[in-house]
Amino acid sequence: MTAEGPLVLIVEDEAPLRKFLRASLVSHGYRLIEADTSNAAMQLLTTHAPELVILDLGLPDRDGIELTREIRGFSDVPIIVVSARGKEEDKVLALDAGADDYLTKPFGVQELLARLRVALRHAERARGEPATQSFDAGTIHIDFARREVTVDGHDVHLTPTEYKLLVLLAKNAGKVLTHRQILKDVWGPAYVSHPHYVRVHMAELRKKVEADPARPRWIVTEPGVGYRFRDRDPG
Secondary structure: OOOOOOEEEEEOOOHHHHHHHHHHHHOOOOEEEEEOOHHHHHHHHHHHOOOEEEEEOEOOOOEHHHHHHHHHOOOOOOEEEEEOOOOHHHHHHHHHHOOOEEEEOOOOHHHHHHHHHHHHHHHHHHHOHHHOOEEEEOOEEEEOOOOEEEEOOEEOOOOHHHHHHHHHHHHOOOOEEEHHHHHHHHOOHHHOOOHHHHHHHHHHHHHHHOOOOOOOOOEEEEOOOEEEEOOOOOO
C-alpha cells in the first residue's frame, strides 16, 4: 500500500453503484479511478497500474469473466468481482478465471472493506513469498523449509497430499480457492473433474489441524465453490 492509500480501479457501468463505492472507499483512504466498460478498464489498467480491481460481471461491451481472463494474461493485480449473479456456478467461473474474491450484490460497506484488505494483504505476501520460510495461524505452524507442521507445539504427521493441500491453502490465506484450482495444483490437471478427492482429504486434514473439525476455525468451506484458509483469527 502507498502512503496515499491504495489505488483501486472500479469497473462498473451502473452510476449509482459507482457513487456508492466512491463514497465508501474514498472515506477510508482509498484512491479511485473508474471505468464503465471493459475497454476503458483495459486502458486504465495499462496506464495507471492500480493495486486492486473491483469488477462487475455485467458490463455493456464484454462479460466480466472474459475480462478477468484477459487481465490475468498480463497482471496479478487482485480482482474482486461484484455481481448480481448469485449462482454458485457464476462464482466458480469467476474464481477459476482468476478473480481473488466474489461479492454478491447487494453487499455492505464493511464486508467490502474486509475483502479489500484481505486481497491487498494476499498480494503483498505473494510479492514477498521467496523470503517466506514459515506460516502461522493460531496454534498451527508450518515450516516450509523443513516441511514440518506443528499444532500447539506438537508435531503433526501429514501425508504428502495433505501437506501439499495445507501449503496451498496457507500460501493463499484469505483467498477462496475453487475445487478445480485445488485439484489442478495438488493432484494435477487430469483430476479437475474429481471434487470428491478434495472433500475426502480436506476432512482428514481438518482432523489433524483443527481443534474442532466439525466446526473448523481456520479452513472454512465456501459452499458450492471451494475452500478458504482464514488469514485472521475469527475469534
